[in-house]
Amino acid sequence: MPEVKSMFREVLPKQGQLCMEDGSTMVLCKPKLLPLKSVTLEKLEKMQREAQEAVRQQEIALKEQRREPVEQ
Amino acid sequence: MVLDMDPLFLAWSYFRRRKFQTCSELCSEILEKSPYDQAAWSLKTRALTEIVYVDEVDVDQEGIAEMMLDDHAIAQVARPGTSLKLPGTSQGGGPSPAVRPVTHAGRPITGFVRPSTQSGRPGTMEQAIKTPRTAHTARPVSSASGRYVRLGTASMLTSPDGPFINLSRLNLAKYAQKPNLSKALFEYIFHHENDVKNALELAALSTEHAQFKDWWWKVQLGKCYYRLGLLREAEKQFKSALKQQDMVDTFLFLTKVYIRLDQPLAALNLLKQGLDVFPREVTLLTGIARIYEEMNNITSATEYYKEVLKQDNTHVEAIACIGSNHFYTDQPEIALRFYRRLLQMGVYNCQLYNNLGLCCFYAQQYDMTLSSFERALSLAANDEEVADVWYNLGHVAIGIGDSNLAYQCFKLALANNNDHAEAYNNLAVLELRKGRIEQVRFFSGYLYGILCMFRLN
Known part of the structure; x- marks a missing residue:
C-alpha cells in the first residue's frame, strides 16, 4: 500500500566498518536416545536384583529370629 | 497304578526344558539316596551353572585397580587412531559431540549397551575414584571383586546347608583325570562359584592330562x-588354542585381550583374520563394528552393522545402532523405521518406546509421540530411566513452544535423578530465555558441580 508511509527508514551503511558481535549463547543439550540393553546385561541385572532380594529376605528373617527370644 | 519315571531321566528332561531349579532339586534327592552317583552329581553342577550362566565373551568389567595400575600399556600417549582411550580422535566423520550426546567417559552414545560399554574408562585416578558416587556408575575396585563376588556370595547365602561342592576339600587332580566330569566341574567353579584360582588349577591339571592336545582346556585357561x-x-x-582348532569363540576371547591391552588395530586385524576362516560370521562382524564405533569411526561401524543385518536381519544390536546413527545425522524418519522394526520383532521396553517417541516427534508424526512416551514412562524399571524419559519429553515441550511444560519436564527429570546434567543445563537455558539471571546461576552452579564430578567434556 503506497499511501501508508513507513515510520522507519532502512539504513544501509555504504562506508565505514561493519561490526558483528559474535557472542556466545547457551545452547540446549540435545535429546537423548536411550540405548537398548543386551540380553547378557539384562540377565546380570536380574540376577543381581534377585540376589539382593534374597539377602534382604534372609536378613529380615534373621532379625525376627533374634527378636523372638526377647519377647518371650 | 502310577508308573514313576526314572528320577535321573526326569531330571535330565527338566534340564533340557531349562527348568534348572527343579532339575537341581531332583538331583539333590537322588544324591541323598546314593551320594556317589556321578551322573546326578554332574547334572546338578551343570544345572547350577546354567542358572547363573552369562556369556563370558560379553562380560567385561574393568576395575579401578586394573585401570590405574595398568602395566601393559606400551605408550603413555598413544598416537591418534590407535587407542580406545582418547575420546577426541574422530576419523570417520561422525556427528560432533555437540549433536550426538556422549557418555560419562566421553564416548558417543551408542544404540546398544552391553556389560562392557556400561561405563568407559576414566582418564585419571582421581576421576576413577570420584565416579562411583552414584549407583549406576559404580565400578568395583578390581574385576576380581564386584559383581562376580556379590553374585557368588548371594548364591551361597541362599542355600541353607552350605555350598553344593566344598571346593577346598575337592581333590582337583583326581577330577582332572576324568574328562567327562572335569569340564562340567570347571564351568561350575568358574561361573557359579567364581573361584578363578581353583578353576585355573583344575584347567592346568586337565590340560596336562590331555597332553596339551585339547583346545577347549586352553581356551578355559585363557x-x-x-x-x-x-x-x-x-x-x-x-x-595356542587357535593353532589346534579354529573357533569363533576363541577369536572373540583373543579380541577381548587386545581390547583390554588397548590395541584396537590388532583386535581389528584378528577379527578380519577370523572372517577369512569363518566368512560372514555375525559375531565377528559385530565385533569389528563395535571397535569402529568405540574409535568414533561411525561410517565404518555402520558399514559393518549393515553387513551384519545382511546375514541376520533380526540382529537387535545392529538395528539399534544404525537407527541411533540415523537419528543423530538428522534422518529421524529412517531411524523411526529401524526402531519400528524392533517393535515388530517383539522388543518391548522403556528404552525402545522412548526412542520411538523421539523419532516420531522429529519425523513430524505427532499423533504417536505422546502415547509412546506414556508407554515408556509406564515401562520404566528405575528412576534413571524415568528421568531420561522426562528429559526427552522436555525437548518435545520445547519443540511445541510450551516452555512451562518444558520447565516442569526437566524438573521432573531432576526429581527422579538429581545427577542429570543435561536437565540442569536445559533448565539454565530456559531461565536465561526468561531473563532470570539468578536462577541461571543456580542451575549452572549445579551443572558445574556435576561436570566436575564426571569431567563431562
Whole structure:
C-alpha cells in the first residue's frame, strides 16, 4: 500500500566498518536416545536384583529370629 | 497304578526344558539316596551353572585397580587412531559431540549397551575414584571383586546347608583325570562359584592330562588368566588354542585381550583374520563394528552393522545402532523405521518406546509421540530411566513452544535423578530465555558441580 508511509527508514551503511558481535549463547543439550540393553546385561541385572532380594529376605528373617527370644 | 519315571531321566528332561531349579532339586534327592552317583552329581553342577550362566565373551568389567595400575600399556600417549582411550580422535566423520550426546567417559552414545560399554574408562585416578558416587556408575575396585563376588556370595547365602561342592576339600587332580566330569566341574567353579584360582588349577591339571592336545582346556585357561589380569598369558593360551582348532569363540576371547591391552588395530586385524576362516560370521562382524564405533569411526561401524543385518536381519544390536546413527545425522524418519522394526520383532521396553517417541516427534508424526512416551514412562524399571524419559519429553515441550511444560519436564527429570546434567543445563537455558539471571546461576552452579564430578567434556 503506497499511501501508508513507513515510520522507519532502512539504513544501509555504504562506508565505514561493519561490526558483528559474535557472542556466545547457551545452547540446549540435545535429546537423548536411550540405548537398548543386551540380553547378557539384562540377565546380570536380574540376577543381581534377585540376589539382593534374597539377602534382604534372609536378613529380615534373621532379625525376627533374634527378636523372638526377647519377647518371650 | 502310577508308573514313576526314572528320577535321573526326569531330571535330565527338566534340564533340557531349562527348568534348572527343579532339575537341581531332583538331583539333590537322588544324591541323598546314593551320594556317589556321578551322573546326578554332574547334572546338578551343570544345572547350577546354567542358572547363573552369562556369556563370558560379553562380560567385561574393568576395575579401578586394573585401570590405574595398568602395566601393559606400551605408550603413555598413544598416537591418534590407535587407542580406545582418547575420546577426541574422530576419523570417520561422525556427528560432533555437540549433536550426538556422549557418555560419562566421553564416548558417543551408542544404540546398544552391553556389560562392557556400561561405563568407559576414566582418564585419571582421581576421576576413577570420584565416579562411583552414584549407583549406576559404580565400578568395583578390581574385576576380581564386584559383581562376580556379590553374585557368588548371594548364591551361597541362599542355600541353607552350605555350598553344593566344598571346593577346598575337592581333590582337583583326581577330577582332572576324568574328562567327562572335569569340564562340567570347571564351568561350575568358574561361573557359579567364581573361584578363578581353583578353576585355573583344575584347567592346568586337565590340560596336562590331555597332553596339551585339547583346545577347549586352553581356551578355559585363557579365560582364567584374563580374569586374573594376566593378559599376555591369556593371549598365549588363546593363540595356542587357535593353532589346534579354529573357533569363533576363541577369536572373540583373543579380541577381548587386545581390547583390554588397548590395541584396537590388532583386535581389528584378528577379527578380519577370523572372517577369512569363518566368512560372514555375525559375531565377528559385530565385533569389528563395535571397535569402529568405540574409535568414533561411525561410517565404518555402520558399514559393518549393515553387513551384519545382511546375514541376520533380526540382529537387535545392529538395528539399534544404525537407527541411533540415523537419528543423530538428522534422518529421524529412517531411524523411526529401524526402531519400528524392533517393535515388530517383539522388543518391548522403556528404552525402545522412548526412542520411538523421539523419532516420531522429529519425523513430524505427532499423533504417536505422546502415547509412546506414556508407554515408556509406564515401562520404566528405575528412576534413571524415568528421568531420561522426562528429559526427552522436555525437548518435545520445547519443540511445541510450551516452555512451562518444558520447565516442569526437566524438573521432573531432576526429581527422579538429581545427577542429570543435561536437565540442569536445559533448565539454565530456559531461565536465561526468561531473563532470570539468578536462577541461571543456580542451575549452572549445579551443572558445574556435576561436570566436575564426571569431567563431562
